Amino acid sequence: MSYFREVINFMEEYIPGEQPEEEGYIKLNTNENPYPPSPLVEEKIKEALSEGRISLYPPPLGGKLREKAQEVYGLPRDWIAVGNGSDELLNLLFRLFLGKGDRVAYPFPTYTLYRTLAFLQEAEREEIPFPPDFSLPDSFLGCSAKLKVVSNPNSPTGTFLSLSQIEKLLSLSSCPVIVDEAYVDFAPYSVFSLLQDFPNLIIVRTLSKSFSLAGLRVGLLFASPDIVRGILKIKDSYNVGILPQVGGAAALEDIEYMKKNVEKIKSTREWFSEEMRQLGFLVYPSQANFIMVKKERRDLKFLYEELKRRKILIRYFPEWPDSLRITIGKEKEMKILLAAIQEIIEGVNV
Numbered sequence: 285m286s287y288f289r290e291v292i293n294f295m296e297e298y299i300p301g302e303q304p305e306e307e308g309y310i311k312l313n314t315n316e317n318p319y320p321p322s323p324l325v326e327e328k329i330k331e332a333l334s335e336g337r338i339s340l341y342p343p344p345l346g347g348k349l350r351e352k353a354q355e356v357y358g359l360p361r362d363w364i365a366v367g368n369g370s371d372e373l374l375n376l377l378f379r380l381f382l383g384k385g386d387r388v389a390y391p392f393p394t395y396t397l398y399r400t401l402a403f404l405q406e407a408e409r410e411e412i413p414f415p416p417d418f419s420l421p422d423s424f425l426g427c428s429a430k431l432k433v434v435s436n437p438n439s440p441t442g443t444f445l446s447l448s449q450i451e452k453l454l455s456l457s458s459c460p461v462i463v464d465e466a467y468v469d470f471a472p473y474s475v476f477s478l479l480q481d482f483p484n485l486i487i488v489r490t491l492s493k494s495f496s497l498a499g500l501r502v503g504l505l506f507a508s509p510d511i512v513r514g515i516l517k518i519k520d521s522y523n524v525g526i527l528p529q530v531g532g533a534a535a536l537e538d539i540e541y542m543k544k545n546v547e548k549i550k551s552t553r554e555w556f557s558e559e560m561r562q563l564g565f566l567v568y569p570s571q572a573n574f575i576m577v578k579k580e581r582r583d584l585k586f587l588y589e590e591l592k593r594r595k596i597l598i599r600y601f602p603e604w605p606d607s608l609r610i611t612i613g614k615e616k617e618m619k620i621l622l623a624a625i626q627e628i629i630e631g632v633n634v
């Protein structure tokens with residue numbers, strides 16, 4: 285007997301990447317940034333602590349964080365909402381648009397949280413397979429749904445959709461379209477320029493990846509004022525704590541610092557992708573801070589497990605056993621990983 289709603293008993297739960305308690309791992313499994321955030325983040329957080337700001341509730345709409353986002357991204361404030369990580373914003377959007385039996389469509393494979401959120405709403409899921417070139421499937425462009433979602437760059441593949449493909453999607457869709465740009469700072473461009481022309485476009489961003497703030501939990505949403513009003517109506521009053529607000533605003537203020545880290549990661553990504561190709565893996569072209577490597581029709585669990593034994597964590601998804609997702613760390617870490625992979629697969633028929 286369970287007191288839960290029936291859907292909760294049958295729901296597949298979202299399994300986040302491991303966060304080991306023990307020290308000493310090279311952690312390349314959850315797409316965090318290997319470089320620390322701007323020193324301004326620590327400075328501003330210390331200042332907020334010394335001013336006693338944690339005794340008071342935080343500004344409900346994001347205070348300085350929302351102001352900074354307005355300044356950096358050049359949008360009026362009523363086009364912006366802030367969240368406790370972008371996961372919270374995605375959750376709020378699914379709750380805003382989907383009721384029982386409503387249809388949500390997204391190309392697949394993608395971020396599996398969309399599936400969990402759909403389950404929670406008892407929504408119908410239309411998971412449309414990407415074609416081999418990872419462009420948008422025609423049946424996704426044209427389908428009717430209450431909500432469409434694309435992750436761009438996509439996780440777990442790292443593949444990237446062009447502006448014209450997203451523009452086509454927005455023109456052909458009469459429903460809201462979420463473009464999840466969690467990794468966009470590692471890519472050539474955002475779909476930001478389409479916001480004014482397409483009132484159905486919702487962009488969700490995070491400070492967890494490029495800005496190195498995964499532990500603070502800061503997400504940003506950009507959409508027309510009507511949609512932002514909907515989010516403000518249903519969110520918790522104080523959904524983002526004062527330290528994430530202050531730290532997030534400081535990170536946005538020092539955007540040049542973030543850009544330098546991103547450039548280092550991009551160059552490590554290109555070098556490491558080539559090395560993995562040399563080792564005979566298929567490597568999807570990535571515009572994110574991770575890559576997906578594949579060996580057709582092989583189960584790569586042994587490689588994941590052996591690396592874990594050596595205290596190197598990468599991501600293995602049982603749903604795609606022939607593939608592994610590897611976060612791009614510091615060059616030194618990637619060299620250790622590469623040597624370990626070489627050693628493990630030597631003499632093994634993979």
Ligand SMILES: Cc1ncc(COP(=O)(O)O)c(C=O)c1O
Nearest residue numbers: 369370371395435439466490492
């Ligand atoms: C595609 C995608 N969207 C959103 C998120 C969530 O990020 P946040 O830390 O802001 O909740 C992730 C995290 O891995 C992600 O991969």
